[in-house]
Structures are given as C-alpha cells and as structure tokens.
Amino acid sequence: MKEIIELKHVVKSFDGEPPVLKGVDLKVYDNEFLTLLGPSGCGKTTILRLIGGFEAPDEGDVFFLGERINDVPPYKRNINTVFQKYALFPHLNVFENVAFPLREQKVPKAEIKKRVTEMLALVALTGFESRSVVRLSGGQQQRVAIARALISNPRVLLLDEPLGALDLKLRKDMQQELKKIQKKTGITFIFVTHDQEEALSMSDTIVVMSEGKIHQIGSPTDIYNEPKNAFVADFIGESNIVDGVMLEDRRVSFSGHTFQCVDSGFGKNEPVDVVVRPEDVDIVPVEKGMLRGTVTSVTFMGVHYEIIVDIGGFKWMIQTTDFCAEGSVIGLYIEPDAIHIMKKSEYSDMFGDYSSYSMEMDELSNAESEEEE
Amino acid sequence: MKERKTSQARRITLVDRVSLAPYSVWALLFIVVPLIFIAYYAFTDNSFAFTFENITKFFTATSPVTDSDGATREVRTYMLIFWRSLKLALISTAICLLLGYPIAYIIARATPRAQKTMITLIMVPMWMNFLIRTYAWMTILQDTGLLNALLKTLHLGTVSIIGTEGAVVIGMVYDYLPYMIMPIYSIMAKMDDKLLEAARDLGCNNLGVLRRVVWPLSLPGVISGITMVLVPSISTFYISQKLGNGKFYLIGDAIEGQYVAGNLHFAAAIAFILMVILLACMSLANRWTKRHVYGGV
Numbered sequence: 110m111k112e113i114i115e116l117k118h119v120v121k122s123f124d125g126e127p128p129v130l131k132g133v134d135l136k137v138y139d140n141e142f143l144t145l146l147g148p149s150g151c152g153k154t155t156i157l158r159l160i161g162g163f164e165a166p167d168e169g170d171v172f173f174l175g176e177r178i179n180d181v182p183p184y185k186r187n188i189n190t191v192f193q194k195y196a197l198f199p200h201l202n203v204f205e206n207v208a209f210p211l212r213e214q215k216v217p218k219a220e221i222k223k224r225v226t227e228m229l230a231l232v233a234l235t236g237f238e239s240r241s242v243v244r245l246s247g248g249q250q251q252r253v254a255i256a257r258a259l260i261s262n263p264r265v266l267l268l269d270e271p272l273g274a275l276d277l278k279l280r281k282d283m284q285q286e287l288k289k290i291q292k293k294t295g296i297t298f299i300f301v302t303h304d305q306e307e308a309l310s311m312s313d314t315i316v317v318m319s320e321g322k323i324h325q326i327g328s329p330t331d332i333y334n335e336p337k338n339a340f341v342a343d344f345i346g347e348s349n350i351v352d353g354v355m356l357e358d359r360r361v362s363f364s365g366h367t368f369q370c371v372d373s374g375f376g377k378n379e380p381v382d383v384v385v386r387p388e389d390v391d392i393v394p395v396e397k398g399m400l401r402g403t404v405t406s407v408t409f410m411g412v413h414y415e416i417i418v419d420i421g422g423f424k425w426m427i428q429t430t431d432f433c434a435e436g437s438v439i440g441l442y443i444e445p446d447a448i449h450i451m452k453k454s455e456y457s458d459m460f461g462d463y464s465s466y467s468m469e470m471d472e473l474s475n476a477e478s479e480e481e482e
Numbered sequence: 483m484k485e486r487k488t489s490q491a492r493r494i495t496l497v498d499r500v501s502l503a504p505y506s507v508w509a510l511l512f513i514v515v516p517l518i519f520i521a522y523y524a525f526t527d528n529s530f531a532f533t534f535e536n537i538t539k540f541f542t543a544t545s546p547v548t549d550s551d552g553a554t555r556e557v558r559t560y561m562l563i564f565w566r567s568l569k570l571a572l573i574s575t576a577i578c579l580l581l582g583y584p585i586a587y588i589i590a591r592a593t594p595r596a597q598k599t600m601i602t603l604i605m606v607p608m609w610m611n612f613l614i615r616t617y618a619w620m621t622i623l624q625d626t627g628l629l630n631a632l633l634k635t636l637h638l639g640t641v642s643i644i645g646t647e648g649a650v651v652i653g654m655v656y657d658y659l660p661y662m663i664m665p666i667y668s669i670m671a672k673m674d675d676k677l678l679e680a681a682r683d684l685g686c687n688n689l690g691v692l693r694r695v696v697w698p699l700s701l702p703g704v705i706s707g708i709t710m711v712l713v714p715s716i717s718t719f720y721i722s723q724k725l726g727n728g729k730f731y732l733i734g735d736a737i738e739g740q741y742v743a744g745n746l747h748f749a750a751a752i753a754f755i756l757m758v759i760l761l762a763c764m765s766l767a768n769r770w771t772k773r774h775v776y777g778g779v
Binding site: 161162163182183184189190192193194196197198199200209210212213214257258261 | 674676677679680681682683684685686687690694695698699
C-alpha cells in the first residue's frame, strides 16, 4: 500500500497552553478509510487541521506523498475538508456551492455543469441545484458539503465529525453512504469522531487517541479484540478490566481463579490487566462456574439484558439473553479466547469497574463530548 | 427528512401590543406627523391652498451664473444644487467605503479585546458635538491653519484647501466614516470563520477569499453603510458652509436658506422631493441586495 500522508513526531500547542499533540507519528495509506477516535480534546481535530493546512506544527513534519508540506497553504494542497457544521456558503445556491472550487480553477462552464450534475447525483441531490443552502435540512447540507469537497478530486478527504449534528437514524444512513462514496471514489478518507460505534462500523483503520497521544492503530477487529491498554479497552465498547497475574504462558490468575488463556510472552508472575468483554461471559449454574457472584442490577436492553455482578467486591458487567433475578447468585464461565491480557499501563485501575456505573452517567458524558472542539 | 423552518411565524399577543404602545405613540408623534406636515406644506401655498407650484419651482426655477470667462447664463437653480449635492455626497460615500471597508475588515479579524478598543476609538469622535468637529477641521484646513503651519515647518510650501470642494468632502468623510464602518463591521464580525477556511480549503488564496466569500457576504453591511453615509451627506448644509466658505451651496443649504427666509412651503417642497428620491434609491438598493445576496430569502 502506498503511503499518502505521514506525520512525524508532531507537537502542537496553542497560545502557550500545554501541548494538544505530544509527539504524534501517523501514516495514512492510499484508499483507506482511517478514523481518528478519541474523547473531546484528545487532539484529533488538531491532526485534521494540520493535514488540511489550517495549522502548522510546532515541532515535527507533515508529509504528503513524501513531500514536506508544513508551510503549504490549504489552497495549494490536494486535500479537502468537510467541516463539522458544513460551512456552506449562504450566499450561493446548491449548484454554486458545489461548483465553487471549479470556478476558482477556471474550469470551462460546460464542464462545470457536467461535473456538478454528476457529483450531485452521487450524493443523491439531483434536482436541488437552484435551492438555497440555508433552506436545506441537516442531512442535505451534509451532502452538499461532501459534494463540494469531492468535486475537485482531492487525494484525501478530511471529515471533522461530519455526522455529529444529525439524528441517530440519519446518522446511520449517512455512515453507510459515506462508506459507499469512499469505495466508489477511491479517495482516502480521514474521519474524526468520538463515537466508537461509528468508528468500528466504517473504518479500515482506527487510530485511538487521548490527551494528545496515539494509543493504538489497527483494524476495528484488532482494536476491539486486542486493545493495547486499559484506556483503549474501555473506550472501545464495554469491558471488564481486572487485575491479574500471568503465572506462565497461557495461564493467568484473577478474581481468585486460574484461567486458561491464549496470550503468551509475559514475564513469570507478571502483574497484568485482564480484559473480558461483557458479551463473552457465559452464565452457568453456580457449581459449574469458574467464578461466582451476586447479581446487583438488571437492565433490559432489548436484544439482551445487561446485568451487573458483584464478584468478590469487583463489579462486572455481563450481557446475556438469559434473565437472572436481582440478588440471585450465579456462576460464570469464561472461554480461554475470551480473555485478553494487557501489560500494565498508566491507565490501569482507572477503568473497567462497573461499581459506579449508571446509564445516566454514560449519556451525560456522551452529551458533553458532542460539544467537541 | 424534515425541512428546516426558515421563519417562525409568531403571533402578536396583547402583551406585545401594550408593550409596543409607547414606541408606537412616539413614532406617530415624532416621525409620522412631521412627515405629514412636510408633505402638507410642500403641496400648499402661503394661504394653505393646494398647489403644485413649490414642486414645479424646484425643477424649473432659474438664475444667472457667471462663468470664469465673464459670460453669464441661466441655469436651473435647484437642479444644479441638487446635482452638486449628489456629486459631493457620492464622492464622500465612495471615499468612506474605500476607507471604511478595510478598517471594518481589520477590526472584525482582530482579537475581541482589540476589537473593543478600536470600536471605542472610532466612536469617541462621534460623542463630540458635530459643530465642534467641523470647526476643528476649519482650524486645521484654513490658509493660516494647522496643516499649513505644519507644511511650512517642513518647508513644503502651503496649500489652499479651505473653500474648495475637497475641504467639504474631507469634512463629510470625517463626520460620516463611522456610519460606514459600523454596519460593515457588525456584519463581518458575525461571519463564520469556518466559511473563510472552507474557501481557502477549496482553492482560494487570500484575495479569492475576499472576493468570493467576504465581499458578497458583507454586501448587506455595505448597502446599509452606503445608505447611512449618502443620506446625511446629500442633505448636509453646515459642513459646506464652514469648510466650503459658503461657495458650494448644497441642497441642505437651500432648505435652510428658504426656511430662514420664511419660505416654509418651498423649504418643505425641497425636503419632500429629496426624501422621495432617497427613498426610491434605498428601496432599489434593498431589492438588489435581496435578489443578489441571499437568493431571495
């Protein structure tokens, strides 16, 4: 695969504040759909702005097809952006918004008409040519923004939380559509979001970030199944993260029981973080269980129940289709390949315990991160 | 997909009506009634009988002027004055726009703190009395004034500005420039930075951003700035008397002159005609902006 963009040890801070990016290394390959994922203020939008040319790095370099572009202004970069709130030109109609870059390049009129018409067909906006953009719905504005960014055939398209302002249903539709457009055009997409589900469902590559650092770069399945540390495990999906000791290769002890697992390469008796996804725990009769615990809460989620189980003082989240009454004692069974071992990190003990868990809290923190940057 | 509502049709409640009442009364007493009086005086003679005489007088009255070669000829007095007023007002407005637009742009791009300071600096002269400001320009521009004193100390010779059209234009530009800057600034300050970034992203250099995004979006501000400068400068009288040494009789001077001379009906007729012309210009301008700037929204 051909490398299209590279960031080499990029440091960036604003107005003497502590750096937003603390030495970021990143390679983006041609034709891939790459997602920068992380909570508010992790620096993902700053990376996008560095690639777009709206900011220059304090330290380090940005390369585009092997050429250093730190000081190249945005209008000279073959990279376009879909802005968070679309930034459509209110004085121009749909056609002229999309035609904007072509008029700048002095493309002949007939060709502009042809290309804009094709582009509007691609984003399903045929017939909207002479509409005023301020009269479009959020989803339609979104499509105009995408069409406008794609019309000059950029090598890379940057998308800054483009779906953040849409309601859930429309969001899902647009995710599918964006993916389709990306496949059809073969343009490299760099997509910024704080929504892990969105990242998992759309991306070829996910870059998980927090506090100006990249934690892990990998495919959605890698990131989900093999998180590198407690932060990644917690941020991507739900996880129970418990302290464990790696007794030897493929044998780990946690919660007072020794388990078979598939990980190896750790030191003898090395303390580790153990991740078990809520959907990977089987509920069995107490006598057949590897662990036993008391159900402290049950929430019906539609497809499954989400139950919180107290195991020796540590609260686990388990997703199951079987109903267990609150207060009942159950046995738990965990398959070896459901256990993922991580090295201890600065994020150990910060995540993965559900004792203070409540759905409301989760919603609150989600709402907060909507306001991003 | 739901269409976003562009305007919220709100019902006017009784509370709204009551709370608006003082303003309505005020507007009626001090805006509508005087306008009716002007129209009434314009179309009546001294005995308050209906007549078109004052209006026709404006378009037809003649008086002799002496050209520089000594020959005299008859000219349409008020048409001449009107065109002269319009010319000076247009020149002043154009200069105000050329100066004011970049200033407004610079202010709007500055940090919020700097914006506040600069706006205050622009407003401060407006707090001073208009007559004082005009007198100040007299002392500066006089043949023995500050400007010439300065030029003399620099051994650059002297200039004679006072009593020229240039002096009148300087006075008007100085007095009315803030009225050009403020509406343009306020519209530019509201402009979304992202739009400028988007334009740069889509291939515009700085000039392109200015030409294709900033300028068209600022047009409503430009139009209202032009209106706010053109209207007072076309009807100004004091500046031309003081800085023009009374040599440039403008339409405002004509109104004042007729009024002082006791010809209330003719003064009202001139004011009425001027008002009609300005209203026509303004409504044309508004229609044009609506059609060209926001696609009829």
